[in-house]
Amino acid sequence: MKLLITGGAGFVGTRLAQALLARGTLAGRRIETLVLADQVAPRAELLADPRVKARTGALLAQCAALRDEPFDGVFHLASAVSGECEADFELGLRSNLDSTRALFDALRATVQHGAPVPRLVFSSSVAVFGPDAAVPLPPRVADDTLPAPQTSYGTHKLMCEYLLADYSRKGFIDGRAARLMTVTVRPGRPNGAASSFFSGIIREPLAGDEAVCPVSANVCHPVASPARTVEGLIAVYEASREAFHGRLAMNLPALNVCVGQMLDALEEVAGRAVRERVRFESDERIAGIVANWPKAADAARAARLGLKPDGSFTDIVRQYIADCEAAPDGAAALKGLAR
Structure with a gap:
């Protein structure tokens, strides 16, 4: 099978790629090609694996070419983070909404040209929940809590959840959204989140x-370790549509x-x-x-x-x-x- 990870050179994307390569299979199928798309190149040890291919550059600019490159599965992790979205409204819209729709449309084009429907996991966020005067935030948000984001980042994630559901309803993708908790401890330098x-x-x-x-x-x-986060993304990919009981967005533990x-x-x-x-x-x-x-x-x-x-x-x-x-x-x- 051929897989795509957007944001594949980032922290979670790198951990996910390492886990998938170590497993060798996903949903019972052998992983033959793993494409890592990001604005920077993946780590050298990942590129040393003959199964790994890199696509470097802004995702929005890459999506036109992806219309001619069918994938069996996609993990869509690429995103501008919360602090960036608040500081730069246009960046958030471009990186989160425009790029996601362009990716979904590229996948739709491959299906309309005869390729199999790809399975896609979208990394959403607990930030889709927020306080609202009409619907107070409960002590613990659950899968059935009404999303009411109070940040641009959370709003983008919720809008992409709805896009994913509609593209799935139309049969263009087999989508599911994993609502990630804040991932800690991240190594390296602080990011804009x-x-x-x-x-x-x-x-x-x-x-x-x-x-x-x-x-x-x-x-x-609510937080989660990198290991639990990667475990959750893979489990959401491998779960059957029936296991979701209708709704395609799911809180991770x-x-x-x-x-x-x-x-x-x-x-x-x-x-x-x-x-x-x-x-x-x-x-x-x-x-x-x-x-x-x-x-x-x-x-x-x-x-x-x-x-x-x-x-x-x-x-x-x-x-x-x-x-x-x-x-x-x-x-x-x-x-x-x-x-």
Whole structure:
């Protein structure tokens, strides 16, 4: 089979590609070609695999050529993130809405020219939920909670969910949307997401650097480790349409935690000195965005697919440390960890 991952050189895209290549099969079929489309080239170790092909450049510019390249399956991860969408409205529309519709239309063209209908997983977000005066946000958002996004990013994700459902209804794609929780701990440099600090307050102290937390310790939010996120994307792809019971958008499992609990876990694993590298400094812009996000989430439908949340945030911290220890250049990421 031939697969496409948009955003395939990003953090989640890279982890997903590695998992698929290690498995060798998806939904009972052998993976022969894995195309990674992104604005930057994939890692060298991925390109060394003869099954991997790269498509480098803006997705919107690539979609015309994709009309002549049928795929059996697609993971659509490419997106401008929350902070970017708030800061640059046009960028958000172009990267999230325009590119998604262009991708769906490219896939539709291949089907209309006789190719099989591709299965597509769209990475949506818990940001589709938000407070609304008419429909108050519940303590935990569930699959049947009314989406009411209060950010451009969440609005784009919800609009793409509706597009996916309509293209699927028409038979142009076999679509399903996985609503990702905030993925932490992400390695590397902070990105433009408003949620970036959820990784930064763990990542930077472990590297020996100071981290600034822009919200209070009482702020709570649903999160998931990279491993659980990739596991969820693959399970959503492999699930039958009947397993969705009609609706194509599904919450992935969440570990519901508060910032203070995250720091408690960091201290438990790495010690008090590492925790003390985090200082609180309010950022009204970030705090305002986060205030409109869910405090916790449930994922009953994902549980029926066998998916589970992380056991604890301590487990997530330990997973991040283990990942760094296994990486060739991971020592620098842990130079602040007392042994």
